[in-house]
Amino acid sequence: MTYQINVDEIDVDGAVREAADAVSGDTRLSFLKKAGIGAGAAMSGGALLSALAPSALAATEVGRPPASFGKGDVGILNYALTLEYLEAAFYNGATAANMSLNAQTKAFLKVVTADENAHVAFLKKHLGSKAAKEPKFDFKGANTSPETFMKTAEVLENTGVHAYSGQALNIKTPAYVKAAVSILTIEARHASVIGLLNEPAGNDIAPNGPFDTPYTAAKVLAAVKATGFIV
Amino acid sequence: MSSQAIEESTSEAGEESVRQPAGIVERLVRDDVNRKRFLKMAGGTGAASFTAFVLAACGSSSKSSSSSSAPAATATTSATGSGSGDLAILNYALTLEYLETGFYEKVVASGLFSGKVASLIKTFGGQEKTHVEALKGAVEKLGGTPAVNPNGKFPINSATQVAQLAYTVENLGAAAYLGQAGNIQSPEILATALAIHTVEARHAATLGTLVKKSLTPDGAFAKPAEMSTVLAAIKPFLA
Numbered sequence: 405m406t407y408q409i410n411v412d413e414i415d416v417d418g419a420v421r422e423a424a425d426a427v428s429g430d431t432r433l434s435f436l437k438k439a440g441i442g443a444g445a446a447m448s449g450g451a452l453l454s455a456l457a458p459s460a461l462a463a464t465e466v467g468r469p470p471a472s473f474g475k476g477d478v479g480i481l482n483y484a485l486t487l488e489y490l491e492a493a494f495y496n497g498a499t500a501a502n503m504s505l506n507a508q509t510k511a512f513l514k515v516v517t518a519d520e521n522a523h524v525a526f527l528k529k530h531l532g533s534k535a536a537k538e539p540k541f542d543f544k545g546a547n548t549s550p551e552t553f554m555k556t557a558e559v560l561e562n563t564g565v566h567a568y569s570g571q572a573l574n575i576k577t578p579a580y581v582k583a584a585v586s587i588l589t590i591e592a593r594h595a596s597v598i599g600l601l602n603e604p605a606g607n608d609i610a611p612n613g614p615f616d617t618p619y620t621a622a623k624v625l626a627a628v629k630a631t632g633f634i635v
Numbered sequence: 636m637s638s639q640a641i642e643e644s645t646s647e648a649g650e651e652s653v654r655q656p657a658g659i660v661e662r663l664v665r666d667d668v669n670r671k672r673f674l675k676m677a678g679g680t681g682a683a684s685f686t687a688f689v690l691a692a693c694g695s696s697s698k699s700s701s702s703s704s705a706p707a708a709t710a711t712t713s714a715t716g717s718g719s720g721d722l723a724i725l726n727y728a729l730t731l732e733y734l735e736t737g738f739y740e741k742v743v744a745s746g747l748f749s750g751k752v753a754s755l756i757k758t759f760g761g762q763e764k765t766h767v768e769a770l771k772g773a774v775e776k777l778g779g780t781p782a783v784n785p786n787g788k789f790p791i792n793s794a795t796q797v798a799q800l801a802y803t804v805e806n807l808g809a810a811a812y813l814g815q816a817g818n819i820q821s822p823e824i825l826a827t828a829l830a831i832h833t834v835e836a837r838h839a840a841t842l843g844t845l846v847k848k849s850l851t852p853d854g855a856f857a858k859p860a861e862m863s864t865v866l867a868a869i870k871p872f873l874a
Contacts, residue, residue: 508844512850515849515850515851518854518855519851519854519855520855522854522855522856523855526855526856565833569829569830569833572816572825572826572829573822573825573826578817581816581817582816582817582859583856585813585816585829585832586813586856586857586858586859587855587856587857588829588832588833589809589813589832589833589836589857590836590851590855590856590857591833592833592834592836592837592840593836593837593839593840593843593850593851593857594840594850594851595837596836596837596838596840596841596850597840597841597843597844597850599837600841600844601844604751605751605754606751606754606755606758606841609755609758609837609838609841610758610762610834610837610838612834613762613765614761614762614763614765614766614769614831614834615765615769615827615830615831615834616829616830616833616834616837617830618826618829618830
């Protein structure tokens with residue numbers, strides 16, 4: 405796996421993709437299937453516009469994390485923290501696995517590992533004694549082989565985008581709204597780059613098209629549960 | 636051109652007019668100190684309101700500037716369609732999306748890119764165009780007058796320079812949306828802005844990878860850019 409992507413040679417190694425596609429069970433697809441993320445999930449421009457109608461104030465106070473995460477903003481931050489724990493552990497494990505990755509994927513792993521650990525630290529700090537405990541994870545080898553690592557990373561990052569987008573409007577404290585959006589946009593950056601590395605034709609850069617889509621906590625948590633990564 | 640050639644070409648002399656503003660924009664998006672310095676350099680003595688800015692950009696003789704840092708707090712609905720509050724923010728975003736759309740259209744027309752990169756550029760441009768339509772629709776839904784297309788001018792010289800500029804423009808766009816996230820009153824408008832914002836971030840990070848720059852130039856937490864900063868940064872493109 406030595407393909408590099410730059411302005412001139414964005415898809416020099418189609419063989420790598422084919423190999424990745426051939427991975428048995430395609431973690432990404434089965435994950436998406438389980439998560440119910442299929443055709444029609446993307447919001448078109450038209451749908452977005454109609455969502456701007458006054459009747460669709462629905463975006464707020466909908467899809468909050470379950471009470472077990474805590475009340476109000478604490479619940480949302482703990483929900484975010486749990487997802488960040490998952491991402492950080494996934495990348496920490498991937499880093500420790502010392503996989504043979506191409507230069508761009510290596511660079512990606514370095515950035516995301518640092519970022520997700522920083523997100524965990526930030527959320528823990530602000531939650532203080534109310535911070536959720538880190539769950540126990542079993543990634544079942546998904547972060548120890550390059551192909552599954554890359555595909556799973558893409559799913560996790562896009563899930564992060566859906567999750568933060570889904571809660572941004574539910575957060576009450578203005579400072580936390582800003583922080584959440586600041587993190588949200590970083591997840592989107594991660595997602596697009598691993599999307600490009602996985603799919604050099606560029607179709608995974610913005611898989612939802614011109615508008616990213618919010619998901620309810622229930623939907624995100626069901627998808628996370630389906631991975632079996634949390635034991 | 637190899638990626639090394641891309642790096643080398645960016646350090647060549649002769650593209651001063653292109654590289655200088657781009658470099659400054661990049662730095663100011665990252666660094667508040669530089670931001671203030673940039674504003675000083677740009678001749679800004681205070682944060683101009685969006686209305687004042689649009690009036691100036693449209694060739695009005697009005698030189699009024701507002702010291703208010705709130706977005707267009709003094710704005711009135713006018714032929715420029717600025718409005719106030721959420722309307723002003725929507726028109727501000729619309730102006731940025733118009734610029735991005737125009738930029739990508741010019742890049743596509745230039746024929747500087749081929750193959751996969753050309754198709755990426757086309758996709759990005761198409762998504763910006765969809766943002767324009769969504770924002771226009773949102774302004775109209777709120778009873779406002781959409782901002783007019785500023786018909787930006789961009790230096791289009793080489794694949795490398797254009798890719799760098801695209802990276803700069805997208806990062807600026809992402810920071811601009813982030814800068815307004817706390818100012819938007821209407822939940823629906825905020826939802827729309829957020830849905831667009833992350834796509835700008837996706838474009839920016841992708842371009843960063845293509846030009847061998849950071850996918851997250853601000854680190855683990857993206858930094859917002861104030862409206863005044865963004866307006867100063869895009870001024871060269873409105874000439």
